[in-house]
Amino acid sequence: MAITYPDHDVTSPAERAPxxxxxxxxxxxxxxxxxxxxxxxxxxAVMVLAPIGYALYESFFEVRRGGLGxxxxxxxxxxxxxxxxxxxxxxxxxxILRVLLLGVVQVPVMLGLSLLLALLLxxxxxxxxxxxxxxxxxxxAMPGAIAAIMWSFLYIPSVSPFTAGLRSIGLDVDFLSGGxxxxxxxxxxxxxxxxxxxxxxxxxxxxxxRELYEAAVLDGCSGWRLAWHVKIPLVRxxxxxxxxxxxxxxxxLYTEPDILRRVASTVTATYxxxxxxxxxxxxxxxxxxxxxxxxxxVLTFVLSFGFLKFxxxxxxxA
Amino acid sequence: xxxxxxxxxxxxxxxxxxGALTSRAGxxxxxxxxxxxxxxxxxxxxxxxxxxxxxxxxxxxxxxxHFDLWTNIREVFQEQxxxxxxxxxxxxxxxxxxxxxxxxxxxxxxYALAKYAFRGRGLxxxxxxxxxLVPASMFALPLYLMFSATHLVNTYWAVFxxxxxxxxxxxxARVYAGAAVPDELLEAGRIDGAREAGIFWRISMPVMSPALxxxxxxxxxxxxxxYLLPVLMLSDDRLQPITVGLANWRAELNNGVPHSxxxxxxxxxxxPLLIAFFVLQRxxxxxxxxxxxx
Numbered sequence: 001m002a003i004t005y006p007d008h009d010v011t012s013p014a015e016r017a018p019x020x021x022x023x024x025x026x027x028x029x030x031x032x033x034x035x036x037x038x039x040x041x042x043x044x045a046v047m048v049l050a051p052i053g054y055a056l057y058e059s060f061f062e063v064r065r066g067g068l069g070x071x072x073x074x075x076x077x078x079x080x081x082x083x084x085x086x087x088x089x090x091x092x093x094x095x096i097l098r099v100l101l102l103g104v105v106q107v108p109v110m111l112g113l114s115l116l117l118a119l120l121l122x123x124x125x126x127x128x129x130x131x132x133x134x135x136x137x138x139x140x141a142m143p144g145a146i147a148a149i150m151w152s153f154l155y156i157p158s159v160s161p162f163t164a165g166l167r168s169i170g171l172d173v174d175f176l177s178g179g180x181x182x183x184x185x186x187x188x189x190x191x192x193x194x195x196x197x198x199x200x201x202x203x204x205x206x207x208x209x210r211e212l213y214e215a216a217v218l219d220g221c222s223g224w225r226l227a228w229h230v231k232i233p234l235v236r237x238x239x240x241x242x243x244x245x246x247x248x249x250x251x252x253l254y255t256e257p258d259i260l261r262r263v264a265s266t267v268t269a270t271y272x273x274x275x276x277x278x279x280x281x282x283x284x285x286x287x288x289x290x291x292x293x294x295x296x297x298v299l300t301f302v303l304s305f306g307f308l309k310f311x312x313x314x315x316x317x318a
Numbered sequence: 319x320x321x322x323x324x325x326x327x328x329x330x331x332x333x334x335x336x337g338a339l340t341s342r343a344g345x346x347x348x349x350x351x352x353x354x355x356x357x358x359x360x361x362x363x364x365x366x367x368x369x370x371x372x373x374x375x376x377x378x379x380x381x382x383x384h385f386d387l388w389t390n391i392r393e394v395f396q397e398q399x400x401x402x403x404x405x406x407x408x409x410x411x412x413x414x415x416x417x418x419x420x421x422x423x424x425x426x427x428x429y430a431l432a433k434y435a436f437r438g439r440g441l442x443x444x445x446x447x448x449x450x451l452v453p454a455s456m457f458a459l460p461l462y463l464m465f466s467a468t469h470l471v472n473t474y475w476a477v478f479x480x481x482x483x484x485x486x487x488x489x490x491a492r493v494y495a496g497a498a499v500p501d502e503l504l505e506a507g508r509i510d511g512a513r514e515a516g517i518f519w520r521i522s523m524p525v526m527s528p529a530l531x532x533x534x535x536x537x538x539x540x541x542x543x544x545y546l547l548p549v550l551m552l553s554d555d556r557l558q559p560i561t562v563g564l565a566n567w568r569a570e571l572n573n574g575v576p577h578s579x580x581x582x583x584x585x586x587x588x589x590p591l592l593i594a595f596f597v598l599q600r601x602x603x604x605x606x607x608x609x610x611x612x
Contacts, residue, residue, distance in 0.1 A: 029434045032514040036430035037442065039423045040488060047480045048449065051460035058463060113352070120349055125342040128349075134596070135353045138360065141595035143543040145561035146584050149568050150363050153581065161362060161379030195356065223341065244451075252455040255545045262569035277459050278550065286463055293459040300456065 052297075059083070059291035075287075082291035091270040092292060096299065098182065099272050103250035106186040111242055113190070114197035118235075119227050121198075122205040133202070136195035144192060148259035151188045156263060176264035185267075188256045193249070197242040204238035205231060240311055244304050251300040273299075367585040371578035390582040397579055404556060405563035406587065409542055411474075412559055416481035417538040421530055424484050424537075428491020429522055433499060443492065449485035455546050462550040476551035477559070481541045487533040494529035495522065532601045535594075542591065560587045 062078040086092055117136065121129055139147060155175035157163045166173045175184045208231070216222075216230050232239075254274045260267040261275075270276040273296040280289035362379055369377065370386035377383045394402050431443050461480055465471045499522050507517040523530070548562045555563060564587065567580045595602065 030436040033430040033434035033436040033439075035515075036426045036434075036518070040427035040483070043423065043479070043483045044449070044485075047461065047483045048457055051457050051464045054464045054467075055460035117349065117352060120345045123341075123345060125338070125345040126349070127342065127346060132349050132353060134599075135356055137595075137599075137602075138356060138592075141592050142360070142588050143545070143561050143591070145543070145545040145565055146588055147359075149564055149580060149584050150359055152568060153366075153577065154359060154362060158375050159366075159379065159577065164379065191356070191359065194352075248451075248453055252453050254455060258545075258549070259565055259568065262565065274455065274459065274546070281459070281462065281466075281550075286466070289459065290463055293463075297456050304451075 055290040055293050058287050059294050061287050063287060082288050083295065085288065086291050086295055089276075091268075092273065092276045095270050095273045095276045099250060099253055102182050102186055102253070103247065106189055107243070107246045107250060109186075110190045110194050111197060111239070111246060113194050114201055114242065115232070115239065117194070117198045118201035118205055119231060121202055122231070123223075123227075133199070136198055138195070139192045140196045140199075142192075144255045145259065147192055148188060148256045151184075151191070151256075152259050152263050155184055155260075176260065176266055178266045181260065181264065181266045185253075185256050185260065189250070189253075193246070197246070200242055201235055201238050204235040208234050240308070244307060247304050247307060248300055251296065251303060363581065363585050367578075367582040369578070371576055374577055374581075387582075390578055391586065394579055394583045394586065397575065401555060401563065402560075402583055402586075405558060405560040408557065409559040409561070409587075412477055412481060412544075412548075413538045413541040416478055416541045417534050420482040420484050420487060420537045421534045423482060424487030424533055425491045425495075425523065425526060425530055426518070427488045428493075429495045429499070429518060429526070431488070431492045432495035433501070433504065433522075446485045446488050446492075450489050454480075454540075454544075458546045458550055461547070465551065471551050472554050472557065474557060477544075477548050477557075480547060481537075481544070484533070484537050484540075487537055490529055490533050490536075491526065495526055498529070499525050528601075531598075535598060535601050539591070539594075 059082050060077060060079060061075045062081060063073050064076050065073045120126055121132060126132075142150075154160050154162060157174065160175070163173060163175070174180065212234070213226065213230060216226055221229065252274060253272045257267050257271040258275060261269060261271065269279045273292065277289045277292035277296065280286075280292060358380070365380060365382055366374065367390060368382060368385050368387040369390075370384035371390065373384040427446075431439060431446075457480070462471065465476050470476050503521055503525070504517055507521050512520070542559075543561065544559070545561045545565070548559050549565075552558050552562065555566065558566075560583075564580060564583050567575045567583065571577065
């Protein structure tokens with residue numbers, strides 16, 4: 001049985017306070033609520049808030065080791081020095097630029113495809129809806145790491161049926177060459193997430209009351225015009241949501257390049273910001289790694305909320 | 319999730335015109351092309367896992383030949399003293415344990431936010447909502463740095479404890495408890511003299527059970543799929559989950575792990591998950607759509 005959330009509660013859970021029980025009131029209610037919230041609160045504080053505070057704190061220190069390794073290492077407050085170093089670090093800045101470029105190309109392609117597929121599934125001409133929806137959902141049921149391992153085989157010339165197919169028509173393509181590696185990673189992301197985004201958009205399309213179309217249809221508006229003028233504006237909130245998720249996901253890109261790194265030298269150990277930060281930690285430069293992690297968190301926040309503000313100012317917002 | 323009845327399939331008078339037929343064929347063509355793109359990689363995985371390992375490089379990748387699946391499976395389980403099974407069990411332990419504890423913790427928190435009036439409730443709920451939007455991968459590195467300093471890395475706890483926290487679970491529990499658990503029921507329990515914990519456990523939990531299944535599923539799959547956190551935390555391969563173990567096999571061709579092991583292992587590792595997905599599809603959709611309108 002599926003869960004049915006009454007619509008009003010799903011659409012505005014934040015704004016709408018639930019009806020309050022008459023009892024228990026005051027102290028007793030607060031005490032009970034505190035006890036119920038305690039396990040989550042403690043875990044949240046220790047596993048989410050504390051690491052952020054810790055990373056922030058550590059990012060302002062540097063470990064100084066004695067010249068000959070005779071005196072013990074001392075942590076020294078160095079202010080913003082780690083941040084200055086990170087912003088001057090060519091590998092780290094290259095990783096940020098790489099991910100930005102990848103996102104600028106891949107996210108619109110993926111979401112355009114998701115929207116197209118959702119509209120086609122929602123259109124009157126669609127057949128075998130359930131089957132297609134199930135197929136498109138399949139990649140979401142596969143762990144990202146396993147999907148990346150699978151694609152890593154499909155990219156190496158000795159095993160790949162694609163390389164073999166292209167060679168038979170005279171094209172010699174190395175999917176993992178320096179120039180094509182970002183495209184190959186973008187393809188893995190598109191394969192993995194188009195169906196998921198399509199499902200979110202499709203659900204939004206199905207939630208539109210059909211009466212809203214009827215007037216437009218009577219006016220002779222159908223097919224692409226109906227999609228463009230009526231449907232797409234109505235699913236704007238879902239599009240914005242998938243866009244924000246995609247921006248965050250791209251900024252945090254890790255699994256796909258980390259798997260490819262194991263089989264291709266063109267994908268370096270500092271290929272994406274998270275990988276660069278992990279690399280710093282692996283060479284025991286914890287304070288520098290902390291600064292990089294903070295920079296990435298701020299960047300992710302600025303990009304996703306910047307996008308939200310942008311669409312709101314432009315009047316596209318929900 | 320509520321799905322309005324579709325009227326788009328209803329026969330229309332102009333259905334059989336040439337235009338309608340063309341458009342139907344066009345739609346079908348695009349959907350089919352994307353379905354092929356989606357299905358070819360897993361198809362390749364399935365086909366290749368069945369091949370004798372001597373023929374991976376010489377036969378066509380997309381069709382069967384030299385069927386030797388059972389040997390491949392046996393070799394997967396025998397490699398490195400059965401470490402594959404250990405990885406699978408680790409994944410089950412992290413996922414089932416983390417999701418079970420996490421679901422209970424989320425249910426308690428969501429229930430408290432929905433059913434008790436207390437000061438600061440709005441603030442707590444807004445913090446939870448904000449945390450839903452922040453991906454877990456963002457905390458992974460800071461967590462690793464903190465756990466390194468406290469010598470928690472390379473233990474079961476390093477992966478298990480962070481996996482329990484699920485703001486999304488709290489959010490779902492809060493929405494569902496607010497909508498489905500009637501105040502009158504709690505009131506009746508109080509009049510009968512039941513304690514708050516008893517009311518939660520015996521009255522509210524059963525009412526919330528459909529939402530609990532969804533929360534459990536989402537968290538289970540989230541933990542099962544997790545890669546960054548265990549990669550950072552665990553260097554001992556006896557502690558690693560299946561995702562990390564197979565990724566390491568992938569890189570160990572030169573240390574004597576043939577491709578056939580990684581390929582067959584990958585196939586075996588996704589089968590339980592695929593079954594769970596398609597059997598419990600409705601719960602997925604309800605969770606996804608609830609997530610999409612937050």
